[in-house]
Amino acid sequence: MLELSNIDAGYGGFQALFGISMSVKAGEAVAVIGSNGAGKTTLLRVISGLLPATAGAMTMESTSLRDTAPHKIIETGIAHVPEGRRLFPRLSVENNLKIGGYIPAARAKFDERLAFVFELFPRLKERRAQLAGTLSGGEQQMCAIGRALMSGPKLVLLDEPSMGLAPVIVAQVFDLVRRIRQEGYTVLIVEQNVRQVLKIADRAYLLEVGRIKASGPSQELLASDEIRKAYMGI
Amino acid sequence: MDCQLDIYFLEAILNGLLLAGLLALLALGLNLIFGVIDVVWICYAELVMIGMYGIHYAYKGGAPFLLAALFGIALVALAGIVLHQLVIRPVLESAPINQLLVTGGVLFFLQAAATMTFGIDFKNLGLRPGSVLFADMSFSYSRIITFGVALVAMLLLWLFLSRTYIGIAIRAISQDRAIMPLMGVDQRRIYLVTSGIGGGLAGLAAALMVLQYDIYPQIGLQFGPLIFMICVLGGLGSMIGGFIAAFIISEFIAVGGSCFATEWGYAIAFLFFMVVIFIRPQGLFGGRS
Numbered sequence: 001m002l003e004l005s006n007i008d009a010g011y012g013g014f015q016a017l018f019g020i021s022m023s024v025k026a027g028e029a030v031a032v033i034g035s036n037g038a039g040k041t042t043l044l045r046v047i048s049g050l051l052p053a054t055a056g057a058m059t060m061e062s063t064s065l066r067d068t069a070p071h072k073i074i075e076t077g078i079a080h081v082p083e084g085r086r087l088f089p090r091l092s093v094e095n096n097l098k099i100g101g102y103i104p105a106a107r108a109k110f111d112e113r114l115a116f117v118f119e120l121f122p123r124l125k126e127r128r129a130q131l132a133g134t135l136s137g138g139e140q141q142m143c144a145i146g147r148a149l150m151s152g153p154k155l156v157l158l159d160e161p162s163m164g165l166a167p168v169i170v171a172q173v174f175d176l177v178r179r180i181r182q183e184g185y186t187v188l189i190v191e192q193n194v195r196q197v198l199k200i201a202d203r204a205y206l207l208e209v210g211r212i213k214a215s216g217p218s219q220e221l222l223a224s225d226e227i228r229k230a231y232m233g234i
Numbered sequence: 235m236d237c238q239l240d241i242y243f244l245e246a247i248l249n250g251l252l253l254a255g256l257l258a259l260l261a262l263g264l265n266l267i268f269g270v271i272d273v274v275w276i277c278y279a280e281l282v283m284i285g286m287y288g289i290h291y292a293y294k295g296g297a298p299f300l301l302a303a304l305f306g307i308a309l310v311a312l313a314g315i316v317l318h319q320l321v322i323r324p325v326l327e328s329a330p331i332n333q334l335l336v337t338g339g340v341l342f343f344l345q346a347a348a349t350m351t352f353g354i355d356f357k358n359l360g361l362r363p364g365s366v367l368f369a370d371m372s373f374s375y376s377r378i379i380t381f382g383v384a385l386v387a388m389l390l391l392w393l394f395l396s397r398t399y400i401g402i403a404i405r406a407i408s409q410d411r412a413i414m415p416l417m418g419v420d421q422r423r424i425y426l427v428t429s430g431i432g433g434g435l436a437g438l439a440a441a442l443m444v445l446q447y448d449i450y451p452q453i454g455l456q457f458g459p460l461i462f463m464i465c466v467l468g469g470l471g472s473m474i475g476g477f478i479a480a481f482i483i484s485e486f487i488a489v490g491g492s493c494f495a496t497e498w499g500y501a502i503a504f505l506f507f508m509v510v511i512f513i514r515p516q517g518l519f520g521g522r523s
Contacts, residue, residue, distance in 0.1 A: 048415075048416055049415060050412070050413075050415060050416070069420075070415035071414070071415040071417075071418050071419055071420045071421070072418070073415070074415075074416065074417070074418040075418060079416075080416045082413055082416060086410055086413050088405075088406045088409045088410055089409060090405075090409055091402065091405060091406060091409065095396075095402050095405075095406075098399070098402055099399075099402050099403060099406050099417050099419075100417060102399055102403060102417050102418050102419055103418035106418075107399065147417075151417075151418065
């Protein structure tokens with residue numbers, strides 16, 4: 001579904017990603033793990049067009065993403081739940097969801113998808129008229145994921161969904177991710193919470209200072225001594 | 235000093251209310267532009283002036299007033315879009331001072347161009363709708379019409395901003411610009427729509443002002459500073475704040491003017507403004523610094 005080959009990217013004179021090649025197949029949940037500053041967030045920003053790649057090729061179901069304007073990438077079926085959730089704090093929950101379904105193809109299906117998101121996250125239905133900025137952290141994450149689903153994506157990019165949340169809420173958030181997987185969405189998730197994310201992902205890539213250092217099925221990575229030492233503190 | 239709680243005092247308060255409608259409409263346009271595009275159109279009142287001339291010539295050319303007014307609204311909406319494309323877009327990433335200077339430059343350009351093209355004499359449409367007398371108080375019809383139309387226009391804009399996809403995107407963009415592409419929103423398109431609406435509001439204000447005021451190239455100087463003061467007092471970018479501030483400032487002008495002299499009304503309003511800004515630099519309803 002998503003293919004990256006030899007992608008370079010950076011900010012100004014600083015190169016953050018070096019020759020990244022990876023793929024995500026339909027129906028998979030793929031994790032990108034690594035420490036702070038490894039380039040995980042940059043990778044997602046490059047895929048969704050917020051940051052232009054400087055070299056390499058990137059396709060979503062054979063559409064070249066490097067040739068697609070940033071605001072058109074969502075129309076290829078990629079929805080990005082950004083780091084820190086980034087809800088519109090002074091819009092209601094319902095309007096946040098509505099803006100998630102802004103693209104023309106999504107507008108006709110607004111009612112249907114809103115009902116689906118409310119079924120998936122009943123809490124959002126209770127809070128639909130409330131300003132998004134007044135939600136709790138876990139509810140905000142539900143709203144951010146719901147907003148992404150409103151566009152009718154095939155692939156959902158999740159950037160550190162557990163960031164800044166209390167441990168008990170983190171468990172709930174991983175549960176949310178598991179649920180959207182069960183609904184048939186393909187997921188590419190970036191996390192520092194390595195142990196948890198490897199439990200829900202099929203495969204993972206390990207990113208270190210902008211390069212892919214290892215990749216493979218989650219079980220293998222979970223069993224690797226190197227990864228256990230470096231990222232799980234065991 | 236002649237300030238008693240008599241019928242003239244009440245008349246001044248009500249006239250202040252009527253004036254506030256127009257000022258609120260103008261402040262709304264400027265706040266909308268600033269909130270979405272993050273640039274202050276220093277030349278906003280000059281766009282109103284262009285609209286007033288457009289309406290004047292359309293009316294004198296034989297168009298009925300309503301048609302001339304629609305022409306003025308369309309003209310200034312177009313002027314807003316052109317202003318954005320030619321002047322604002324190239325400086326979107328520049329320092330705020332450069333953005334102020336460049337729109338300030340447009341202000342002087344428009345004034346000079348209007349002086350050269352239309353001359354310095356005062357023009358008016360010759361429409362003076364008269365006044366209504368009520369319980370010994372007098373209110374001009376044009377002010378009442380202005381107030382009513384301004385309120386309806388603001389209500390329609392509010393409905394647009396809260397019900398339509400583009401309206402919600404306009405509000406969203408002022409809250410988090412950077413992630414708009416992730417929503418599939420083309421920022422350039424939203425900027426153009428906003429510039430057109432901001433211009434259209436200035437055109438509507440022009441259509442209302444030709445009923446009350448003479449047209450001359452410097453009329454922007456009479457309203458421009460007032461509108462900025464209202465926007466800053468309410469909190470630049472806050473549409474509700476601007477609306478409320480318009481009423482506060484209008485009352486200072488109208489009541490102060492009635493109690494002392496018109497000039498004193500303005501002086502008191504600006505003094506109040508300065509005191510508030512010392513205490514609350516972000517304005518009465520401003521969230522951001």
